[in-house]
Amino acid sequence: MRLPKMVTVAFCLMAIIGLNSCSQQKNIVYFQNIDQLQDLNAATFEPSIQPDDLLLIIVSAADPEAAAPFNLTLENIPTVVGQAAMAQRQQQLYLVDKEGNIDFPVLGKIQVGGLAKTEVSKVLKEKLAQYIKNPILNIRIMNYKVTVQGEVTRPGSYPVTSERITLVEALSMAGDLTIYGKRNNIVVVREIQGKKTVGRVDLTKADFINSPYYYLAQNDLVYVEPNKPKSNSSTFNQNTSVWISIASLVSSAIFSILLINKN
Missing domain, CATH: 1.10.287 (Helix Hairpins)
Structure with a gap:
């Protein structure tokens, strides 16, 4: 030659x-053509209550004695600090049953499954109004978590304290995708009213910001598929x-x- x-x-x-x-x-760069995206609405998101959720519900009022019967009692949780045994007072939680109900003091069984926290608060205030003047409710989901599996650096389940997390934030908590993660076909498994649904998200397209899977619901499973070089072991x-x-x-x-x- x-x-x-x-x-x-x-x-x-x-x-x-x-x-x-x-x-x-x-195939790797996120949010491609984001400057060309016309509709960048600030999406609002509030999770819906699901079966097996643990809810903290505290009822307050100007008259504390009037609100007391509508709160679960505090329980002593034994703890050990050094060599000394201690007891810590902790508010009991409401467990949402398979039918989406909770047993509320005085009021009895309340349907909360499928409702957002603001909707639950409205229902309870209407029922409490006949007993308490201007009741105040504080409601939190205490076991909010998402699970990230597949081609990420640190797969696992992650608790969410703010009750609002985006798909990008969840992937960041898991250490982001590995070089072999398929960024244009992220799988999100979600339970809606007792039925499993599957959504797919393309992180390379900026319009995924408007996707219903931009915000994750509690107990969502995120799975990152391996790309062709990983699955086919392409040497080149x-x-x-x-x-x-x-x-x-x-x-x-x-x-x-x-x-x-x-x-």
Whole structure:
């Protein structure tokens, strides 16, 4: 092979590798074309109460004695600090049963499944109004968590204290996707009124911000699929940097030979 022809081959090889690198970048970069997105509404989200949720519900009023019968009693939780045993007072929680009900003091069984916290608060205030003047309710979901599995750095279940978390935040808590994670087909498994639903999200498209899966609900499962290089064990794609180094070395050697022959 003549040297000029070898130079052409080397340049072609580097061009192919360069095009492959550009293609790989398109599959990795998040929020592509976000500047072209016309509708960037500030989405509001409030989780719905689900079976097996643990709810903290505290009723307050100007007259504490009037509100007292409508609160669960405090229970002593034994703890050990050093060598001393202690008891910590903790508010009891309401467990939502399979039918979406809770047993509320005095009021009895209340249907809360499928309702948002603001809706539960409205229902309870209407029922409490006949006993308490201007009742105040504080409601929290105490076992809010999401699970992230698949091609992420730290798969696992993560508690959520704010009761509102985005898909991007959940992936960040899991250490983000690995290089082998498929960014254009994130799977979100969600339970809605007792039925499992599956949604898919493309993180490379900026319009996923308006997706119903932008915010995660409690107990959502996020699964990151492996991409083709991982699942097919593609040597070329997994070792792109190695091929680039080889092409660079070949090019350098060819140019050195040409320089020596010229002199």
